[in-house]
Amino acid sequence: MTDLAPLRRALLSVSDKTGLIDLARALTARDVELLSTGGSAAALRDAGLAVTDVAEVTGFPEMMDGRVKTLHPGVHGGLLALRDDAAHVAAMEEHGIGPIDLLVVNLYPFEATVAKGADYATAIENIDIGGPAMIRAAAKNHAFVSVVTDVQDYDALLAELDANDGQTTYAFRQKLALTAYARTGAYDAAVSGWMAGALGDTAPRRRVFAGTLAQTLRYGENPHQSAAFYTDGSTKPGIANARQLQGKELSYNNINDTDAAFELVSEFSPEDGPVCAIIKHANPCGVARGASLSEAYSRAYDCDRTSAFGGIVALNQPLDADTARAITEIFTEVVIAPGADDAAREIFAAKKNLRLLLTDGLSDPTEAGLAIKQVSGGFLVQDRDNGRIGEWELKTVTKRAPTRDELRDLLFAWTVAKHVKSNAIVYVKDGATVGVGAGQMSRVDSTRIAARKSADMAEALGLGSPTTQGSVVASDAFFPFPDGLLTAAEAGATAVIQPGGSMRDDKVIEAADEAGLAMVFTGMRHFRH
Template sequence: MTARIARALISVSDKSGMIEFAKALHDKGVEILSTGGSAKAIEAAGIPVKEVAAHTGFPEIMDGRVKTLHPKIHGGLLGRRSVESHMQAMTDNDITPIDLLAVNLYPFEETVAKGADYDTCIENIDIGGPGMIRSAAKNHESVTVIVDPADYDRVIAEMGDNDGATTYETRRALAAKAYARTGAYDAAISTWFAGQLGETFPQRLNVSGELKQTLRYGENPHQQAAFYTNGKNRPGVATATQLQGKELSFNNLNDTDAAFELVSEFAEKPAVAIIKHANPCGVAEGDTLIDAYHKALSCDPVSAFGGIIAVNRTLDAQTAEEIAKLFAEVVIAPDADDAAKAVLAAKKNLRVLITGGMADPEGEDMTLRSLAGGYLLQNRDAGRVKREELKVVTKRAPSDQELDDLLFAFRVGKHVKSNAIVYVKDGKTVGIGAGQMSRVDSSRIAAWKAEEAGKNAGEDALRTAGSVVSSDAFFPFADGLLAAVKAGATAVIQPGGSMRDQEVIDAADENNIAMVFTGMRHFRH
């Protein structure tokens, strides 16, 4: 079922492509109505246009707040052409049909993102635009509605194929897109209002996103998936530019996000994080990026195969050459110099992402997780323990080097699936135990992996000898700490707070282990 377009109303904030669209409509004999700046621009281009005020016989008032809120506009959009009583009402009230509506809304989201004041944000809440869009979309049986300039060419081409008309399939698809846009717009406004009122958890949660990529499949091939962005400017996978490589998969995106969030914890020195299945298999700081890379890779080079590599500095050619020796799925960096890009370009399947900056590890963003029948909403884990906040609970206090490594280990542990145990020595991880049901098992696994990596590298000494160890939550019993002692650890960082804290402290003292409490845990599920 086609619907011919004889009259169009154009009222857009984003004027990209508007003049070309208006000219194409005019060339097809369409009468054009418009408002304000849109009308002036169309007229200046030499295209006949009729102001909405002239069409309605009612002037724009209240600084333009009231201009399209009129029966001649909404009646022209809502009147059902197939219903005789509707058409009679239009005739009786001198209402002419409007067959196409092209509207995009006041830039509310952009205004908020720029940090505008309260009154400016309020004035950028569009009223007439969403009203017209909803009217036109409801009556998509007869009316074509466009909210995205990217659809101008599609509509003009279809009119060319159908003697000035559009098809029902196109009108319905555009109507769905229109309601999605007004829904997202209202969600942005309600979220902003909640923030102005200091409501972290409003009575109704409105979530919106824009499709960035339809994925080949989800975690597994039998699952469908897509990637949506939420309009936030936090550097990472959502804002990154992909320079090369295959299309990113669901698992690539998830793991790359984990890698970049982890490496963003470190700003003082060059740092590298290597991730596999959302857990780190090596993290290190160094005097140079290549130094940090070699240290990170040495922790668990077997698991690093096919992993994600994240760096916190501009990627240089020397580091890129070393990365190119390893099979990796993704490399993500704030930037890369031309020489590094040239090196990695030889590995055509390797995905290379440039973010333009590092994520703020202490940013107060929210995270959302779906459950059957609902959602869990919480602040991002932006907690960070400072050196002066540590509480020494053992007879021996840690040395300055141990303190540096303890804080490093605790930051890494924040990004390891619970139960999480992390061994660190000289600014690099030497053993990581993740995702175990028992904390003592995580401790043993981390030590075992460190031992295996050392053997494979031809080392005689235990890598964990002289290391420090971090636990993301308290040791419920002394056995987890004793496993670390057996591995050769000399200092421990943990939140504390167990009913058996004293038992664990006593075990540390008996083994001349230094231990500090953070008072903060970092569960990651």
């Protein structure tokens, strides 16, 4: 094997024909012979290019609706033959197999077909067989063959040929082979993942996940960690598909926190009124409704102004000028919203480092999906937490039932608690969080921390009493003992929402009745680790 490999003969067979004609013309200008199949060959001929059908090489026509056309020694021999092995060269000569120095293939659009909601039979027909087989063959023989699977690599290929007098370097071919194997791996992952879903197999024997590089990050959670951001090909609104209008490049922590903020705010439909969520270190430090978006932001900010500094702001309605002005009064890392009007964009333009992301919609909180967590030696896979509770599903377990206003706040607090790290405690009053306790080992500590933060904020705002007075409280999991509930009552909470299910529920209910609290059980837990 030599470092440089000449490129004299190429096979082009693509589903996505973007850039195909320009690439073929550039190869022809470099005296490269073109082979092709089906629609690709027709497109090349229509462009006036000389091309040989693969059927002429194999001696067999395309058959079975195109299922069989490249699975032949005339093709795979040309891709796999070692040019410096005398036996391989003799075999090629004996059987009339010509070498193929370049393979350009992109696969049937299986992922896009499934994303459009295709039925089972249509999805099956869009599973490519010949393409992956050729890609893997060419990639294996990268000592001599270049394989291109991404349209974005066309220009790099031509630049490589120009730099090396019509040849490619071994290092370049290695890089192309890496990309090629990743592509076939991702393709098979998409097929197997779809089939597991189609068959209702929630725990298939083997699980494969794949992504496409969206961004190489400066570092990960900490400067000594390298990091990158990959997308899974979905088109739903969210951090992966958001348009960044301005601001610095997103960091690892920015992406993680912005995703948490957007997923939380997406729980609240725009039709139900403006909602703002402010996130710090993946936990909400303020979430609120308002008569306007600016009021929602102001009320969310007043929950914990200290933590909101340098935070992430998520909105469930398009950003307007009043809200934009309020946000720019303090340092904010990222704002994510379904849209933004011209006046808001102009206001933000004066803050060049402030990142503005637009999503053109909200995430669907009820959508099914998978959550993946790596552990030493493996990874955990579970359904995405898309559980929701309606008012009619609540069970009042105390002598006093919640009032209509308490019930509205209880449901709001429960929704927010779903997005707070466990153990989670959330106090809400009049549609706004007034205290959040997150990630403590003891639920009592979370209750106390949330109450303490409320008292500190009340003092800073010049209020006469803590904002938890007259609030309701949500707990993401059951109170194992009455102490956490009584701590909330001492802070001024009048109603409680929790899953229930503790061995001591009767003691907790008794304590709630003695304290005059209303309490409802959801029967659903929202641990978030």
